[in-house]
Amino acid sequence: MIKTASLLMSVLAGISALLCTTPTQAIANPNAINPIPVLNGSTGLPNLVGRTRAVFQVTGMASPNNTQNYNILGTDLGIMWDNGRGEMLTAFGDTAGIGFPNLLAGSMWSWRSNILVRSHTKNPAEGIYFNSVVTDMLGQARDLIPSPKIPFLEISRIPTAGIAVDGVQYMSLMSVRSWDDVGKWSTNYSGLAASGDNGETWAELPATRRPNEGGHAEFQMNAFLSDGGYIYEYGTRPGRNRAAHIARVRAQDIANLGEYEYWDGHGWRKNDVNAAAPIMWGVGELSVMYNEYLGQFISLTTDPFNSVVMRRAPSPEGPWSAPEVLIDTRELPTAYAPSIFPYQTGRDLYFLTTVHSQYNVVLMRTTL
Numbered sequence: 001m002i003k004t005a006s007l008l009m010s011v012l013a014g015i016s017a018l019l020c021t022t023p024t025q026a027i028a029n030p031n032a033i034n035p036i037p038v039l040n041g042s043t044g045l046p047n048l049v050g051r052t053r054a055v056f057q058v059t060g061m062a063s064p065n066n067t068q069n070y071n072i073l074g075t076d077l078g079i080m081w082d083n084g085r086g087e088m089l090t091a092f093g094d095t096a097g098i099g100f101p102n103l104l105a106g107s108m109w110s111w112r113s114n115i116l117v118r119s120h121t122k123n124p125a126e127g128i129y130f131n132s133v134v135t136d137m138l139g140q141a142r143d144l145i146p147s148p149k150i151p152f153l154e155i156s157r158i159p160t161a162g163i164a165v166d167g168v169q170y171m172s173l174m175s176v177r178s179w180d181d182v183g184k185w186s187t188n189y190s191g192l193a194a195s196g197d198n199g200e201t202w203a204e205l206p207a208t209r210r211p212n213e214g215g216h217a218e219f220q221m222n223a224f225l226s227d228g229g230y231i232y233e234y235g236t237r238p239g240r241n242r243a244a245h246i247a248r249v250r251a252q253d254i255a256n257l258g259e260y261e262y263w264d265g266h267g268w269r270k271n272d273v274n275a276a277a278p279i280m281w282g283v284g285e286l287s288v289m290y291n292e293y294l295g296q297f298i299s300l301t302t303d304p305f306n307s308v309v310m311r312r313a314p315s316p317e318g319p320w321s322a323p324e325v326l327i328d329t330r331e332l333p334t335a336y337a338p339s340i341f342p343y344q345t346g347r348d349l350y351f352l353t354t355v356h357s358q359y360n361v362v363l364m365r366t367t368l
Contacts, residue, residue, distance in 0.1 A: 033109075033359035035074025035096055037062045042358045052308070052326045052366045056127035058352060059092070060360035070133045071097035071110070071140040074359035077159065077285070078352035081224070082342050084164035088119045089199050090128075090352075091159040091171060093337075095141065096359065105149040105156070106179075113149070113156040114173065115141040116199045122343050124350045128363055134200055144202045145173060145193050152178055154188060160285065163224040163231060165251045169195040171202070172222040174238060183284075184239040187212045187220045192255060205255050212238070215262075215273030218245045223286040225297070225316055226251065232288070232316045233260070234299075235276075240284035240336070241304045245276040246317050263317045279318045280311065285337035287351070288316070292344050293368055300338035300351055305329050308338045308353060310366075326366050327353070338364070 034040040042062070045054040057063040059075050067075075077093035092115050099110030116134040121127075136142040147157040154175050161172040175188040191209035193202045210216035219235030221242075226232075231251050236242035246263045253259035261268035265277035284302035291298045296312045299320065303309045309323035327335055334356035341350035341363075349366045 033074055033096060033356070035060055035359040037358075040358055042355075045362065046332050046355060048327065048331050048364075050325075050328055050331055052364050054362050055124070055350070055365045056363040058128055058361045058363055060358065062358075063360070064127060065130050067130075067133075067141075069139075070135060071099065072115070072133075073097050073109070075115070075361060076354040076356070076359065077337050077339065078354065078361040079159055079162050079287075079339050080342050080352065081162040082164060083118075083169060083198055084167055086120075087131075087198075088121065088128075088342060089162060089169065090117050090119065091115070091144075091162050092117070092361065093158045094156055097140065099140075102149055104151065106151070111149065112141065112143045113147045114144045114159045114171075116144055117141075118199070124341055124345070124363060125348075125365075128341075128352075144171075144195075144199070145204060147175075155179065160190070161222045161224040161233075163226060163254075165231070165254050167196070169199050170224075170254060171195075172224070172233075174220050176238070180239075183241060187238040189216075190220045190222060190235075194255070208255055208257055210257070210273075215276055218243070218276055219247065219273070221285065223288050223299075225288045225290070227290060227316055230316075234279075234286050234288055236283050236286065240302060240306075242283050243278035244280040244283040244286060246279050247273070247276065248316070280320050282323070285339075287339045289340045289342070291349070291368070293347050298340070298349075300326070300340055302336050302338070306333060306336070308332075308335055308364075310349075327364070 059067045061068050075092040075095040079091045095112040096109035101108045102111035117130045118132045156176040159171050171193050174190045177186040177188050189209045189211045192205045195202045220238045221236050223234040230248045233247045247260045249260045261270045262276040264275040269275040282304045286301045288299045299311045307325045307329040308327035312321045335353045338351045338353045
């Protein structure tokens with residue numbers, strides 16, 4: 001494991017002036033982040049007084065997971081799924097650490113685009129603890145699918161969804177071309193990667209790429225749901241405050257784009273991505289799951305005001321209810337990417353969300 005404490009002492013003097021200005025909005029630019037506690041204004045969990053409570057710091061130097069030992073000082077997303085054998089896999093997105101800065105990506109940090117941890121936590125009431133991290137030979141969390149990180153070619157390859165099918169792990173990733181305005185970015189395509197060894201090594205599946213054009217543009221950022229032998233894929237255009245669409249495919253055909261069906265508002269249309277009709281509006285990063293306590297499907301996302309919200313529906317395609325605020329933007333204005341904990345916990349709904357002002361991931365609990 002990397003002993004980052006001594007490394008931090010040697011580099012903080014050079015970067016502290018850049019870090020002391022904490023951004024107030026959840027912007028996407030990887031240079032506008034500050035994962036160092038105290039310097040970024042954070043000394044503990046967010047103090048929430050509304051419907052939701054912050055439970056546990058999952059990543060970063062303030063986390064009991066001590067992710068700095070794997071050169072994870074800051075990261076985002078936290079997309080969780082069961083690997084099919086009772087172990088939870090979590091993919092994180094753009095990840096900052098100490099090392100050679102990625103200047104082409106506009107970052108003073110050593111930058112990775114997609115990393116993976118494993119956990120056996122089933123009851124998250126006391127937190128989510130990691131059992132292992134996919135690392136390189138130096139013990140650092142490593143990219144699963146490398147990205148050249150060259151502006152206007154591909155600046156990042158970011159995971160947006162994960163699921164297990166017949167012992168194989170699948171991730172949906174978006175190829176980010178550029179960071180644009182706040183809450184907006186451009187992509188080249190989205191596509192699947194697969195792992196047959198529980199997430200240790202991954203291979204891209206080029207035949208699953210959806211270019212950012214035509215109907216495929218609506219599936220650049222995705223979420224997965226498994227129900228009734230189908231994998232449902234929820235998609236939006238890149239960025240936040242978008243319309244969401246839905247596709248489905250028999251689980252065994254997840255890697256065959258020609259077998260996907262698209263909801264047109266009335267029924268399912270096979271292999272006709274242009275027929276997909278919106279099922280929700282004002283959506284950012286999305287997570288969907290069936291909730292046994294409610295007896296309904298639920299989705300989590302951020303709304304146009306950057307509040308974390310929940311919707312309910314009787315079926316995967318909807319109709320989806322009006323959004324219910326779980327975390328008001330006035331309480332935590334830089335929260336984004338809520339991801340539902342994959343194991344049922346009764347009346348308590350647990351989810352991860354990124355706090356951009358800390359640039360780390362926090363476990364939240366809402367009582368339904």
